[in-house]
Amino acid sequence: MKKLVILAAAAVFALAGQAVAQEKVRIATEGAYAPWNYKDSAGNLVGFELDLAKDLCKRMSAECTVVEQAWDGIIPALQAGKYDAIMAGMSITAKRKKVISFSRAYAATPAKFVVLKSSPNASFKTMESDIDLAEVSDAEKASVSELVAKFKGKKIGVQVATTHENFLNEYLGKDVTILTYKTQEQLDLDLQAGRVDAALASMSYWAPLLKGDKGKDMVAVGPNLTGGPFGAGVGVGIRQADGKLVDMFSKAINESIADGTVKKLAIMHFGFDASVKK
């Protein structure tokens, strides 16, 4: 009898184990933020995060589906339960943390301004080339003032609902006109058309663009901006109630960083190692 009970229990555990193995995770991405996530000419979702998602799902032994969701509704739709996780180049910030949870960071890239090569600011540099807004030194503070003075009265474009928009509102809001765009691609078009004087986005986005044909008239200027409003790197956004899923993703990311997979994928897509070690 005892044996039978043990056998039955074992069977139940085995079944439960199988149920975990088949956990279904729906991941949302934007599909318009190359090289993080974008669409190839056939309309398939591709990019760093799509490849990373495949790797993480294998490590979590989860069955993943990736859905496309416009950026400006990506957090509300997560909370409405349309999907379970966001992998869309979303930086971990204090403000977002009030609303959703994040896994540990899997990548981090600095923000940078881009102008047209024909612009008078095309060779603009600050004294400090790297500014960490989390803890600002006096030299860095002077460089921020330099930045503000340079762009005073100009039109600066940025994608809506991004950490970059928060930075502009906080640091340059009084001195420049901020134009917000639904997608980064629309902003690029207006930068090329000269409707904005400068555009702010992540270097991970600019690097491949500037190398390509689309960016042949553009140049990155000013300092590399990190920390503060830009947050602590990019992580997986998850509903606050799904603590288990947060742990699953963080564990998978730890493994993936430890064995160099994230680094490999980052070099493949960004051209530099954007993985976060700690």
Place this chain on the structure above:
Amino acid sequence: MDFELMIESWPKLFAAIPVTLSLAASSISIGFIVAIGVSLLRLSKNRLLSNVAYFFVYLFRSTPLLVQIFLIYYGSGQFKDFFESIGLWVFFREAWFCAILSLTLNTGAYTSEIIRGGIQSVPFGQIEAAKAVGMSKGLLFRRITFPIAIRQALPAYGNEIILMVKSTSLASTITILDITGIAQKIISATWSPVEIFIIAGAIYLTINFLITRIVQWLEIWLSPQLFRDRKSWWKSLRENGQQAAEVQQEFR
């Protein structure tokens, strides 16, 4: 539901009302002038002019306004050199100009059909009578055809005005901060679309409520005979009918 956020956001959305109203007012008024021209071309006996007008109407009625706005704004940006060479880039550079241009052309196309319907519904007897008293073509249009046509077209045109007020929200897609643009900006910072869109919706509702009242008042003012006390109107109709029947009997 975050009521505190709603109270906090209300003034910011309220401040964007002038933007929405000026987008609507300028495109509706310029569009009305465009529409009169197009409807006259459409009714012209010259087949070429009539076909050109029809093509314009067909083009703008059969494509989504969002597509038109994007094509005019981002499309003109792609052909910057061309627009610069003909000296029009100073206009196309501004999102405002592109928004008003596309809204104007769109409402111009719709309104021209409304006016055309109105003109064609003018009873021929009225035109004949005007010709009989020797009115010139221009005077006939100004004094007889146009006023009657506008009366006929007013209910449909009221619809178009309301549609236009709502359509201005699409200008938010090309960086203009109208009510919808501000709403989206707040939502992007707070991730509370329901609260903010409820307020934005209520503002549009109020604007359009006022517009429907004004249009209704215009209708009564222009065609008072249609709005007399219905009961006595029916009664007089019945009595007249009876009389007519009696007259008919007598003649039999």
